Amino acid sequence: MKGFFIILSLLITVKLFAAQKAAYSDSAAINTQRLFTRIDNLNNTAYRIYLNSPDSARRLAEAALLLSEKNNYLLGKGRSYYNIGLIYWSQSYYTISLFYLNSALNNLPKHSNLYLSDCFNALGRTYADLGNYNRALINLNKSLGLAGNDIGRLAEVFSEKSYVYCALKNYPQAIADALHALALHSGIKATGDIAILNARLAGIYKSKGDLKKALYYDNIALKMSRVIGNKRLRAKIYVEYAIINNSLNKYNEAINYAQKGIALADSIGLIDAQKDGFKSLVRSFEAKNDLKQALAYQKRYSSLNDSISNASKLKTAKLIENYHDLSAKISGIKLMEVSDRENKAKIKAQTNLIIFLSASLVVLIALLFVTWYLYKQKKLLSTKLEQQHKALLDQKVLIEAQTVNLQSVNGLKDKLLAVIGHDLRTPVANMSNIIELFNDEYLSATEISDLMREIRPIIKGAELTLSNLTEWAGSQIKGKNVNSINIDVFLLGVEMEQTFTHHLQQKNIEFINSAFPGQSVLADENHIKVILRNLISNAIKFTNNSGRITLSTAMEDNSIIVSVTDTGKGMSPEEVEKLFSLNTHFSNSGTSGERGTGIGLLLCKELVELNGGKLSVSSAISKGSTFYFNLPLVGAYA
Template identity: 50%
Template sequence: MRRPVGLLLLLLMHGTTYAQKVGKTEPKSFSALIKTIDSLNTLIEDTYVGAPHEGRIMAEHALLLSEKIKYNEGTGCAFLNLGHVYWSQSYYPISLFYFNSALTYLPKNKPLLLAHCYSSIGRAYTDLQNYNKALKNLNTAARFAGQDHKMLAEVYNERSFVYARLKQYDKGIALAKFAMQLSRTVNDQPAICILHSRLANAYRLKGQYTQAIAHSDTALNMSYRVNNKRLRAISFIERAVIYNSLNRYDEAIDLAKKGAALSDSIGVMDGLSSAYKTMTYSFEQKQNIVQSLVYQKKYTQALDSLNATNKRKNTELIQSYFELNSRLNAIAAVEQKTKEYGEKIHLQKAIIITLIIALCIVILALSVTYYHYKQKRILSNRMRKQHKALLIQKELIEEQSVNLAGINSLKDRLLAVIGHDLRTPIGNLHSILRLYNTGVLTDAEVRGLMREIEPVVQGAELTLSNLLEWAGSQLKGVNHEPSAVDIGLIGIEMEGTFSYLFQQKNISFKNKALPGTCVQADERHIKVVLSNLISNAIKFTSNNGVITLLSAVDGNDLIISVADTGNGIPAEKLVSLFNLNTKYTATGTSGEKGNGIGLFLCKELVEFNGGRLWVNSEINKGSTFSFSLSLIGD
């Protein structure tokens, strides 16, 4: 109850400070506003682990107030607190964005603040499993901490977590105990609570379960005193994992359920997924396959939810960034208007004095009247020009909005294709490796499976190559480096590249391209086009089929064709082959699947090189994809 009341009081203080009209900030109100910002940032430190949503609202408010008065320390602390809020909810990439933003604002003469920020960055990198960067930032934090026991304890605390993750448990335990000594000298109860959790984790991983349970009990009990709900949820789950190791599965399930419920209530997605994973193992060991599958499904859904939430949070982060900029620009505009009003008032005073003097001389009065008339016309012309400039700016903003929508749409399509077409081959490889590592598969069986999965992996590699090429062309523009390209030589290279796939289906490849005949084009682009066309031909050609690469001179152009004896394409589907929005996809003769991006990319690259792409196809007789390129001049 005290936190919401404290937040309300702070907001009222801000309202009182800004009750006056916009104008020059008085020194007294400026000092009061800084005090309000500092109070908000201090309160957030005690709030985010128990109520992250409230902490985020307060941090955003403190950020806006700090930016209004250009209070860099307040801005840096607000960014730091936003990073802590998102870190507490397991959104580590977003937390890193805010921590790094904080570094640009935190004053260089506040080493403890900088140490705290670098320590937080190190912890985020630890959670992202980038331990080299984690240790690098923690070393920087220790340098700024100097001899401050509380800050050094925080750094050694995070170092112990890194070494525990690196399976150097004895070193991690030693660092945690040293951090505990430092924390006790300054009576830092929240830090001591976290260190007990660190020690519980390290002893559990070492298999010393008695010590692990003792430290876990202490961490759990202290979490209530310091109101650290996140640590409490982690402690429940940690104890459940210990009980699983001791074959006390019923107790493990009860604790994991408590950890899951608490994680869900405060939005800690890592805790929720860990709890489901722990219960899956417990029920599996109890031979309760039904419940094990139920929690396995929940675990998978939690991971999918975390990915979806990260995507949504990234979008919200971009929106918040632009919204904040818009509000700050509005503040700057108000300040500019205030300055202009002051100048106008000063001008009006000068005009009044001039008019009083002008009353003595009629000629001077007429001159003044004419002057005002002229000024009015100038102002009118200026307003018309400003109006025209505003219309132009509006059109520019609308165009940028359309471009942004296009980029967002492009991003969504890329993510959808990656998630759909690349997950399966990677998942298959992971399954084969897991079965091999556990001894289920022999070397001979693994070699057989790898031969079978190689075409799928090559297809995934081609899909990834197409995605990268297409995304680069959409976001950065196509990089065009024309040169003399011999199609016959590229055909020889393609025959070697796809030789294994030709052997798999016993397909004959005939390179009938005119030798020594060169076209003017980007060689890399032509290789991408031919690679996609030949890959598609293999996909839709049955065993013992024939694929032919042809070229023929047509005036100043060379016509290059890839013909196959495959299934052919229905006539009504030909118009949708090269359209990404209405793309046509079908299953190959061996069950191969495509995503429709390859042909769309081929069309873009051919047209960029000054040619065109077309197709002729007949059901059950095969298809011929052809494109034209300019010949090298004499």
């Protein structure tokens, strides 16, 4: 009888455990559904306000992203990334927008065709804003294929395609797509989208030159923008009014609308509209011969450009900070998820263990199982500690290598500062002495003019030193952009001859430009100018009076060899060997005592390599030197 009661109590205990577990599962499912609904509401609100309150919308989308990550809600994650991408697009951060939109594609469930359609549509618009119209049309066509029979999404795709075709100057197709989108939006009474489409039609007709129709559609868009509260659209329409009125010679109306547009754009941080507004004001006041006002607004336009450059750096740093902060939060959530899963696994194991022990009373087997489990955990922990120790050792080696590199760079910095300080002291001191003598009336204006002509080469040398330092420092930054275009080396040679006319005349040096006219190479024009300026400056420095400097080109496979040859004092093989090394570079005095930092050739080497070439030198003492480098030819000449 005693055994019967024991068995009965065990069966009741097992049943109670099972009932409790089922109730917990039902409660968890309800809570999860409520949480998913909350995430959806956050994303819906962020999407609804992102045009008027982008910062608030971004905070809501980030909160939705963190909750989705924590609860493994794929649709919520995808929509959160999509909303963040839209927000950065609205603030003209197109590259960052592409990153988040692609993250949305990677997280949205494969069967969520409509949300995927939205994402491809946004990608298409962003690529269009970046000027990559081919990629834009590819993504918009993908969006069209996924939109199915959803009228709103179909209308949005045709709306964005009209924008692309307008940029490609295919105005008939742009107008046809815009009108089709307008008809679709009108059918579902999408007021906000209808307002944007009217503004788009105005832009198409303005680009086409039909200002009457442009004003007609802009008037409709302006009225609707007030109804829907779209400040971004309203600011752009005011600026469009200003541009159109300028074209119609209605300058007072243009000034009024431009000022309205600038004020509204400034209140919401829409920089592009502010810039266009200032340009329109400059044109209006120039047309009215009010040059004072035109100059004032031109200065404000230039100041805005400068502030954009500075603000861009600060905003970029802030965006990076926001990105890392968001990434850190996501990583923390993932760690919490891992910990939560481990805790749940432990609870489940313990529950199963209790049920197993209560049902079977196999205490010995249970003890053996626990002992084995703990041993396995200990072994895993030991392996993990060994891996961490190895990672710490690797990190130590890396830190030591970085320390050696930093010491080398610091030594080079000290050397450069010492040389540059010495080279800049002389021209600054000379200028200071001349100014003091002039102020004390020891020198006449004629004597000052003569002294200025004599000191001009020294000042030019100091200017080249500063220019080289700035360019070289910039070239040390990883990821430096190269803006390659078609360049005629012969024309650059003509420009260099004009730049160094005074230096050449001082030493009676003949400059020969034997580069082949019309040969186009593919390179960054500013980089090649810096390279030629340094090489020709060095050639003048080390060439005696009545010498000769030759700029020439030669074909080799699909590239051109550009060379600068002088009849100067040349270099020994040992000096040539040290010339391009960061740690052994040097600088000798010129034939007339000219001084330099030695950084010019290091800068030339960096810039040549950035443009896909290699800088070399051949030299002999008392016979002169030839510096030459290769650049790729443009396809037609190759």
